[in-house]
Amino acid sequence: MSTEWQSSPPAADYGVDELMITTLADLFQDDDQVCNGMASFIPVAAFMLARLTHAPGLIWLASAAGLDPRPDRVPASTLEAPLWRDSVMYLEQYGDFWNYAMNGRWIEKFCVGAAQLDQYGNANNSVIGDDYHAPKVRLPGTAGLADMGSIGKKLYYWNSDHSPRTLVEKVDFISAAGYLDGGDARERLGLEGGPQLVISNLALMDFHPVSKKMRLKSVHPGITVDKLQDSTGFELLVPDGAIPETRPPTKAQVKLIREVIDPDEMRKRGFRTN
Amino acid sequence: MQEKITTLVEAAELVQDDDVVALQNMATQAAPMALVRELIRQEKRGLGLVVLVGGMAVDWLAAAGVIDRLIGAAVTMEQFGLCQQYRKAVESGWIKVEELSESLLNARLGAGARNLPFLPTRGAIGSDLIAQNPDNLKLIDDPFKGIQVVACRALVPDVALVHAHRADRYGNVQSEPTILWPDIGIMPKAAKCVIVTAEKIVDTDILRRNPDRTVLPGFIVDAVVEVPYGAHPTSFFPYYGYDSDFHRAWAEAARDDEKAASFMDRYVRTPLTQQEYLDAVGGAALLGRLENWEQRG
Numbered sequence: 001m002s003t004e005w006q007s008s009p010p011a012a013d014y015g016v017d018e019l020m021i022t023t024l025a026d027l028f029q030d031d032d033q034v035c036n037g038m039a040s041f042i043p044v045a046a047f048m049l050a051r052l053t054h055a056p057g058l059i060w061l062a063s064a065a066g067l068d069p070r071p072d073r074v075p076a077s078t079l080e081a082p083l084w085r086d087s088v089m090y091l092e093q094y095g096d097f098w099n100y101a102m103n104g105r106w107i108e109k110f111c112v113g114a115a116q117l118d119q120y121g122n123a124n125n126s127v128i129g130d131d132y133h134a135p136k137v138r139l140p141g142t143a144g145l146a147d148m149g150s151i152g153k154k155l156y157y158w159n160s161d162h163s164p165r166t167l168v169e170k171v172d173f174i175s176a177a178g179y180l181d182g183g184d185a186r187e188r189l190g191l192e193g194g195p196q197l198v199i200s201n202l203a204l205m206d207f208h209p210v211s212k213k214m215r216l217k218s219v220h221p222g223i224t225v226d227k228l229q230d231s232t233g234f235e236l237l238v239p240d241g242a243i244p245e246t247r248p249p250t251k252a253q254v255k256l257i258r259e260v261i262d263p264d265e266m267r268k269r270g271f272r273t274n
Numbered sequence: 275m276q277e278k279i280t281t282l283v284e285a286a287e288l289v290q291d292d293d294v295v296a297l298q299n300m301a302t303q304a305a306p307m308a309l310v311r312e313l314i315r316q317e318k319r320g321l322g323l324v325v326l327v328g329g330m331a332v333d334w335l336a337a338a339g340v341i342d343r344l345i346g347a348a349v350t351m352e353q354f355g356l357c358q359q360y361r362k363a364v365e366s367g368w369i370k371v372e373e374l375s376e377s378l379l380n381a382r383l384g385a386g387a388r389n390l391p392f393l394p395t396r397g398a399i400g401s402d403l404i405a406q407n408p409d410n411l412k413l414i415d416d417p418f419k420g421i422q423v424v425a426c427r428a429l430v431p432d433v434a435l436v437h438a439h440r441a442d443r444y445g446n447v448q449s450e451p452t453i454l455w456p457d458i459g460i461m462p463k464a465a466k467c468v469i470v471t472a473e474k475i476v477d478t479d480i481l482r483r484n485p486d487r488t489v490l491p492g493f494i495v496d497a498v499v500e501v502p503y504g505a506h507p508t509s510f511f512p513y514y515g516y517d518s519d520f521h522r523a524w525a526e527a528a529r530d531d532e533k534a535a536s537f538m539d540r541y542v543r544t545p546l547t548q549q550e551y552l553d554a555v556g557g558a559a560l561l562g563r564l565e566n567w568e569q570r571g
Contacts, residue, residue, distance in 0.1 A: 038301055038327070038352045065453040076518070076569055077353050079301050081511040084453060094380055094459035102377065102396065125348075126373055132406060134367035140356060141348035143327060146375035147397030175373075177400025189400050190421050269353070 005053045008252030016201045017042065017267045018257050019220060020158060022249040023199050024111060025050040027156060030057035033100075033107045035064040037143060040078045041266045042158050043111035048074065048261045049253060061107070064097050064144070066090060074262040101144075102151055108193075110153045113270075115139050116171045117157055119214050119234040120185075121178025121195030121207055123149065124171035132173065142175035149176030152192035160271045162200035164233035167214075179212035186212070201271070203228050204246050205236070213237050218246040278445040278498045282548070285469045285497040286312040289321070293432035294345075296324040296383075296465055297331060298457035301352040302516040305331040305508045306437035306471045308501045311542045311551070314338040324431050325349065326379060326456055329508060330524055333357035334542060336369060337534050345372040345429065347379055354521040358528040373403055374426075378411065380456050381426035386464030394423035434465035437505050438489070439513065440480070441472040445495030448487045452511045458489055468494055471501040473513060501548050503561060515567040520555060 011018075024046035028034060032055070036043050047060045048071075062069040066084030075082035084090070091097045100106045114123035125145060129136030148155060155178075159166055178195045179186045186194055197217070198205040204217045215237035219228060225243060229236060249257075257267070286309060289295060295313075299305035310331045313321070318340045325332060325346040332349050335341045337359035344364075349357050363369040374382065377397030385393040394414070398404060399422065404411045410427040436458050438447045447470055449458070462468040470490070475498065481488055504510075507517035507524075527537040545551035552561065 038348075038350065063453070065455075077302065077516075079352055080303065080509055080516065081453075082567065090451065090453045092454045092459055093376075094384075094454075094456035098377055098380060126402075133370060135365055138356075138361045138364040138371070140350035141327075141346065141371075141373050142375050142398075142401070142403065143348040144376040146401045146403055147377040147395075149401060150397055150399040174400070174402040180400055186400065191400055 005250060005252040005256070008250035010248045011251045011254040014249045014254050016220060017271060018249050018254055019246065020160070020199050020201065021045045021049060021257060021267060022253050023204060023246060024156065024158065025053070027109065027197070028055050028058050030055045031059065032109055033059040033061065034109055034111070035061035035107060036078055036111065037064065038079045039270060040111065040113070041074055041269055042160070044078050044083070045074055045257060045262050045267050046111070049256060052256055052260065053253070061091065061097070062087065064091070065093060073264060074266040076266060101147070104152050108154055109156065110148045111156045111158060112145055112148065113158055116166060116168050117159065117198065118168050118171045118178070120180060120182045120212055121157070121214065122171050122174045122180065123157070123176040123178060124173050126173045126175045128172050130172070145176040149178065150191055154193050155195045157195060157198045159198060159200040162202040162231050164231065167232045167234070169234040179207065182212040183210070202231060208237055215239065216243060218244045220246045221248055275444045275492065277443050278492065278495055279443050279475060280497045280499055282308055282312045282499050282501065285309065285499050286316050288467055288469060288497060289313060289318060289433050291318055292320040294322040294324060296431035296434040296461040297328065298436040298461065299325050299328050299331050299508070300455050300457070301327050301329045301350055302354070302521065303509050303511070304437060304457070304505055305329060306435045306504060307331060307506060307508060308504045308548055308551070309435050309469060309471055310334060314340055314538070314542050324429065324461070326376065329357065330521065333359045333524070333528055334538065336360035336363045337528070337538060341369060343370045343372070345374060345379070347374055347376050351521060351525060354525045358525070359534055372407060372410070375401070375403060378403065378424065378426050380460060382410065382429035383456070383460045383464040385426060385428035386430040387460055390428060392425040392427050394425055396423055398424060429464060431461065431465040433467045433469060434462040435469050436462055437510065438470055438472045440474045440476045441470055441498045442476060442478040442481055442492070443498065444478065445470065445492035445498050446478065446481055446488055447472065447490035447495065448481055448484070449489050450487070450512055454489065462490055462494060467496045469497045470495055471499045471504040473502055473504065473510070475500040503552055504548070506552070506555065506564070514561070514564040515569050517555070517560070517564060518569045
């Protein structure tokens with residue numbers, strides 16, 4: 001497998017889960033430090049793929065606690081011991097992990113999912129509805145995301161259900177700061193970093209450098225801009241000219257994902273079945 | 275040195291109605307579930323719960339009407355879904371939530387442990403968590419450079435409940451090599467009273483072989499109870515995995531109040547001892563599977 005992935009042709013047969021994994025994997029290089037939280041099958045598979053292909057020296061903190069682990073495959077939980085297998089170090093959370101995470105020098109990139117994400121990349125994992133104390137839906141809560149949103153991290157959002165329900169004009173509650181009201185609102189609070197990309201099951205999006213509005217970067221093969229706009233709860237910025245297609249996975253990448261990294265198809269959890 | 279060994283019943287009696295109780299728990303991991311069941315059997319009321327990431331324990335305490343407020347960063351059973359009884363209680367306004375990020379919670383507990391009025395963090399700035407919680411979080415200027423930080427008011431729980439691999443009769447607590455969440459790293463140090471359940475009570479000489487694995491000194495611990503499989507149905511690495519069938523059964527029952535109540539009668543209220551409980555959930559055959567980390571899905 002060592003070099004096959006480099007010359008491998010595009011896969012004819014792949015799923016959008018696999019495309020999301022390969023797109024995310026491309027973002028990580030040797031010596032980047034990355035970590036994952038709960039129910040994070042897509043990022044975990046992406047880290048494992050990057051380590052098996054272009055970034056063997058990627059430094060992964062499994063569950064933000066187990067340094068450079070060697071799980072034999074993606075397990076049923078991304079917050080349980082099988083993921084930390086053969087770690088080099090266990091990072092005690094209170095004293096250790098948050099020191100490295102808050103410091104600013106390390107763990108620059110962070111992958112995250114959100115129940116709602118708005119046009120300025122603000123995320124909501126807390127409550128749906130207007131009344132915080134009697135919400136329409138109580139979501140799990142922000143966990144470490146609110147911190148990651150404010151301490152200079154580059155945030156990469158993944159969303160397996162691109163819809164007006166999950167991509168909204170304004171989140172009901174800001175669990176983690178994105179670009180707030182847009183423009184320089186984030187900078188005025190002294191916050192660095194912020195959301196960089198949103199990888200959904202339909203498209204890849206980034207943020208306009210000035211207005212900080214979410215902007216289409218590439219559509220996944222077979223998806224039209226109209227379909228995308230209909231599936232988004234706000235007006236997505238669309239650059240002039242032809243919109244590029246997201247690069248599909250290669251044959252070798254798909255083979256690695258299916259046979260080595262995730263033979264139990266944990267990556268398909270979290271996708272809505274229609 | 276004072277001996278701390280007691281029973282689950284007596285240990286749970288240290289928790290008073292209306293107390294703020296910090297609970298070790300990470301989604302499907304490491305919760306002192308035997309203590310949680312005893313709190314429910316003793317019909318505690320008005321408890322506030324502090325959790326980093328609460329799981330089934332929170333759902334049971336919510337379903338039994340034991341807690342009416344929660345301070346924490348998340349509540350979920352991860353792959354087994356949201357805690358439905360808790361969710362319903364929050365949505366109806368019965369349980370009030372003070373949602374904190376991990377660094378906000380750690381700072382509040384850290385200040386409690388150090389007897390400081392507050393500790394600052396740079397986490398969560400720009401989020402609505404701060405404006406939502408003016409009693410405990412305030413943006414203040416760093417007196418040296420003038421940048422803004424969040425002052426997080428000290429949190430001193432009345433009681434901390436933790437589960438550990440082993441302890442001696444004096445309350446010295448040891449862990450096997452494992453991932454240590456802030457639960458045991460800071461909660462017991464901030465709390466006024468610490469109750470420990472341990473898989474095994476051992477002679478102090480056993481602890482002396484690996485003093486680097488002792489994580490809590492006996493002088494901060496008030497009660498120790500030997501409870502084998504005391505974290506079931508959550509996992510307790512490296513000893514045993516989470517019980518996936520049991521989690522799935524609860525997640526299903528929790529969607530319906532009557533089914534939830536009958537589930538709790540069967541597994542929480544009826545078995546009065548840990549052995550009765552372990553027999554009810556599947557006995558030796560189940561425990562053997564969990565020790566081999568044979569999860570079903």
